[in-house]
Amino acid sequence: MPEPTEDAAAARFEAIFEAELPYVWASLRRLGVAPSDLEDVAHELFLLVAQRLPTADTSRPLRPWLFAFAVRFAADYRRLARHRLDFLGDVEPADGAPSAERRLMTRERERLVLLALEQVELDRRAVFILHELDEVPMTEIAPALGIPLNTGYSRLRIAREEFVDAVRRLTRREKDTP
Amino acid sequence: MNREDRPMLPALPDDVAELVASARPIEGPSDDVRARLRARLIPPLPPPTGGDGGAPTPRPARLFARFGRAPWWAVAAAFVVGVGIGRGRGTPTPSGVASSAMRVEMQPLGSEAPPEALEARAPATDFLDHAPAPEAPPKPRTTSAAVSVSVPFPVSSSASSSASSSVSSATRSSDLPVERRLLAVARTALARAASVDALAACDEHARRFPRGALAEEREALAIEALADAKRSDEAKARAERFERAYPKSILLPAVHAAIDSEPR
Numbered sequence: 001m002p003e004p005t006e007d008a009a010a011a012r013f014e015a016i017f018e019a020e021l022p023y024v025w026a027s028l029r030r031l032g033v034a035p036s037d038l039e040d041v042a043h044e045l046f047l048l049v050a051q052r053l054p055t056a057d058t059s060r061p062l063r064p065w066l067f068a069f070a071v072r073f074a075a076d077y078r079r080l081a082r083h084r085l086d087f088l089g090d091v092e093p094a095d096g097a098p099s100a101e102r103r104l105m106t107r108e109r110e111r112l113v114l115l116a117l118e119q120v121e122l123d124r125r126a127v128f129i130l131h132e133l134d135e136v137p138m139t140e141i142a143p144a145l146g147i148p149l150n151t152g153y154s155r156l157r158i159a160r161e162e163f164v165d166a167v168r169r170l171t172r173r174e175k176d177t178p
Numbered sequence: 179m180n181r182e183d184r185p186m187l188p189a190l191p192d193d194v195a196e197l198v199a200s201a202r203p204i205e206g207p208s209d210d211v212r213a214r215l216r217a218r219l220i221p222p223l224p225p226p227t228g229g230d231g232g233a234p235t236p237r238p239a240r241l242f243a244r245f246g247r248a249p250w251w252a253v254a255a256a257f258v259v260g261v262g263i264g265r266g267r268g269t270p271t272p273s274g275v276a277s278s279a280m281r282v283e284m285q286p287l288g289s290e291a292p293p294e295a296l297e298a299r300a301p302a303t304d305f306l307d308h309a310p311a312p313e314a315p316p317k318p319r320t321t322s323a324a325v326s327v328s329v330p331f332p333v334s335s336s337a338s339s340s341a342s343s344s345v346s347s348a349t350r351s352s353d354l355p356v357e358r359r360l361l362a363v364a365r366t367a368l369a370r371a372a373s374v375d376a377l378a379a380c381d382e383h384a385r386r387f388p389r390g391a392l393a394e395e396r397e398a399l400a401i402e403a404l405a406d407a408k409r410s411d412e413a414k415a416r417a418e419r420f421e422r423a424y425p426k427s428i429l430l431p432a433v434h435a436a437i438d439s440e441p442r
Contacts, residue, residue: 016221021207106200
């Protein structure tokens with residue numbers, strides 16, 4: 001009786017798509033996919049999610065599972081150096097004059113985070129995003145990314161250092177810009 | 179904030195932690211983009227066409243009919259294939275093309291599809307106009323189980339492909355969208371258990387881009403398609419060549435999974 005199973009899987013996929021598209025979208029963005037490519041990459045990612053869903057371990061948290069897809073797609077996407085430039089192309093260079101408008105503040109901070117994330121190597125960035133931004137415990141991150149727990153902690157430690165350095169560097173650059 | 183950090187793990191400085199906290203809220207795509215994605219992924223049930231007596235129901239649920247053999251990470255790796263590659267700013271793609279491509283992709287593929295079907299399913303035909311002209315006349319497309327997929331590997335020299343590979347070995351960035359679309363056809367066919375179509379698409383990619391940037395992904399897809407087609411000897415032979423050519427490939431687990439999970 002394959003049809004009911006397929007229909008159930010399709011319904012579940014639809015529910016996941018509706019609920020988790022923003023998360024997948026934000027994750028891909030944080031992992032360095034340029035805004036102009038997000039739609040296509042998200043599309044491909046969800047196609048694969050649809051294919052894998054029937055055999056997914058439903059006892060595991062959903063978001064780390066989805067994030068693992070995002071990491072793999074982002075890694076493939078970023079194999080072209082051009083995309084790294086595209087990523088920056090979306091972020092306007094700092095003009096040295098911090099916006100006085102509060103509504104721009106959030107956007108600027110988001111850009112700073114994205115630029116700083118871009119300075120962290122992808123494997124470490126994945127751990128950092130899951131842990132610091134998504135607040136996923138390392139005990140869930142490690143199996144989701146298929147890495148040993150200690151590797152996860154090690155990557156997190158280095159990623160934190162790299163991220164902090166990048167933030168310091170970027171903010172210093174903004175301040176130094178006349 | 180996670181409280182399960184190990185004690186020796188230095189915390190983020192307060193100002194950076196605050197910055198990170200401010201970036202936690204998630205912002206998704208616009209409503210327009212969401213609607214487009216939804217239409218591409220979850221199309222409405224098409225009206226019954228009838229007349230084919232038992233043809234598969236053209237529903238998106240067909241997506242869920244397979245991929246139950248290999249572990250998720252292995253299949254995920256197999257599908258990490260040129261996603262987004264080539265979608266750079268130098269290669270604009272009209273959004274209409276992308277949408278129509280997906281609508282076509284969502285159609286069920288039968289392994290008995292006529293030769294024209296693959297052409298019709300190709301996401302777009304515009305790339306054919308921009309692609310380098312093949313040096314030999316296009317060979318007739320085969321859809322029988324004996325589709326030729328013996329293609330040169332990047333590390334092996336092939337006299338028959340030397341001329342064309344000299345053109346494509348220095349893969350131009352403008353070729354990448356074309357490569358990606360060809361492999362997208364293969365992936366989509368594979369997702370629908372249309373292994374013959376998948377092999378044909380891989381073959382087409384190999385013919386046009388024997389040493390393309392996505393040759394590694396093409397080979398992994400072809401191996402999976404061969405395994406699905408129960409052509410175990412060819413699949414294993416090709417997998418061995420793959421392993422020799424790409425000993426450190428991230429697709430190796432997927433290739434092994436395809437071989438290991440081959441129907442017996």
